[in-house]
Amino acid sequence: MNILLCYVTPYSLIAVLNGDKTVRVKFPYPAFFDNYSDIWESVYGEALFRLGLKSPLNTIVVCNSQDLLYPLIKGKSVKVVPAQEAFSEFNIPMIFLGEKRVYCPQGCFELNINSEAVFKWFDFEESVVNVTNFFQNRFLYGPAPAESVWEKSFQNALIRAKMQAAFRLVSPNFLETVEELYLSGEALYGFTNFQELLLNFLDAMEVLGFWRLYFDDKAVLGPLAGLYPEKERALKILNKYPFKRVADVFIVPGVASAQIIFEDGKKQTLNLAREGIHLVPLSKEELTVKLRLKKGHFEKKVSAGVFGAVFDTRKRPLAFSDLRSERFTIRDNIRKQVRGWGSQIQSSNNKD
Structure with missing residues (x-):
């Protein structure tokens, strides 16, 4: 049976058909809502058209009950589920970064991000005024695809600021007890720079531990949360x-x-004495990693991903220089390391 799952953000509709096809349709600017006789039907109809549908048999819409669009959708011939309820009951180990909120199994938290928080992570921009103006325009008119180097840098700084705020809002107990962690949300929709995504995560995470890190680049976990009553x-x-x-x-x-213990039983010691970020490029082989901690031994199975196994031995919380040029140099050196790691992994995988 066809089922269309939708997630409504303050700026767009993300739709998933049968867990397979996905589309995102932007809403008009809120100031122009009055120009439409039915803003929901207009955007919903566009999503159906892009998916090649005339009328799905069943539609579930996840929308935050505090959003402007919630009462406009509530009276339609679709099932509307409050996002606060959907994400809490869905209970998937995720951090879902929205434009204004973060969702996780613990519930919904407001992301009170301002332009100064973004400027903090914007390494090469010297003027907070430029960042503030762009931030305010984005807030009014909604996010647009980042095209220029400056826009991509702004997007990356915004993600870093949101991710750090999200990890501070979420209970450390949740982050310490899950081993699989999904990064998702409309704030990350279409993000393709895995180097920056990894560095954003490492710089923002203040909790110690181990995670198998997954990325949901189409934010399908948002629409999928509407199926929480049908967990199977x-x-x-x-x-x-x-x-x-x-x-x-x-x-x-x-x-x-x-x-490091390989599948054939061979062992290798990885030197982590230098404080920083270290990587073990992996192909398809599953390895065992053993660490000696103050509380005892720590053993985990690891396997291939975009960047293999990553060890961050930097002290928490991280201390960054007040000099923007120094911060940029430090992060740029890490970016170069990550690019090298990616090349090693690609070369290793090509030999399989």
Whole structure:
């Protein structure tokens, strides 16, 4: 049976058909809503057209009950589920970064991000006024695809600011107890720079631990959350969707070494004495990683992702220089390392 799952953001509609086809349709600017006789039917109809549908048999819409669009959709011939309820009951280990909020199994939290927070992460822009003006225009008119180098840098700085705020809002207990973590949300929709995504995560995460990090680049977890009463059906779609496995991440400040055990039983010691970010490029082989911590031994299975196994031994919370040029130099050096890692992994995979 055809089922159309929708997630409504303050600026767009993300629709998923049968867990397979996805589209995103932007809403008109809020100031122009009065120009439309039915703003929902206009955008919903466009989504159906792009998906090649005339009328789906069943439609579920996830929308925050505090949003302007919620009462406009509530009276339509679709099932509307409050986003606060959907994400809490869906109970998938995710951080769903929205434009104004973050969702996780613990509930919904407001993201009170201002232009100064974005400017903090904008390494090469010297004028806070430029960032503030762009930030305010984006807030009024909604996000647009980042095209210029400056716009891409702004987008990246905004993601860093949101991710750091989100990790501080979410209970450390949740982050410490999950091993799989999905990064999703309309704030990350279509983001393709995995190097920056990984660095954003490492710079923003203050909790210590291990995560198998997955990325949902089409934000399908938003629409899929509407299926929470049918958990088996939701999991069936979830298991077949090609989420990108970014890396198996260890955030372990002060750890001096790690023991790598290969499938054939051979062992290798990885030197982590230098404080920083270290990587073990992986092909298709599953490895065992053993770490010696103050509380005892720590052992995890790791396997191939975009960046293999990543060890971040930097002290938490991270301290960044007040000099923007120094911060940029430090991060740029890390970016170059990550690009090199990607090349190593690609070369390794091509030999398989």
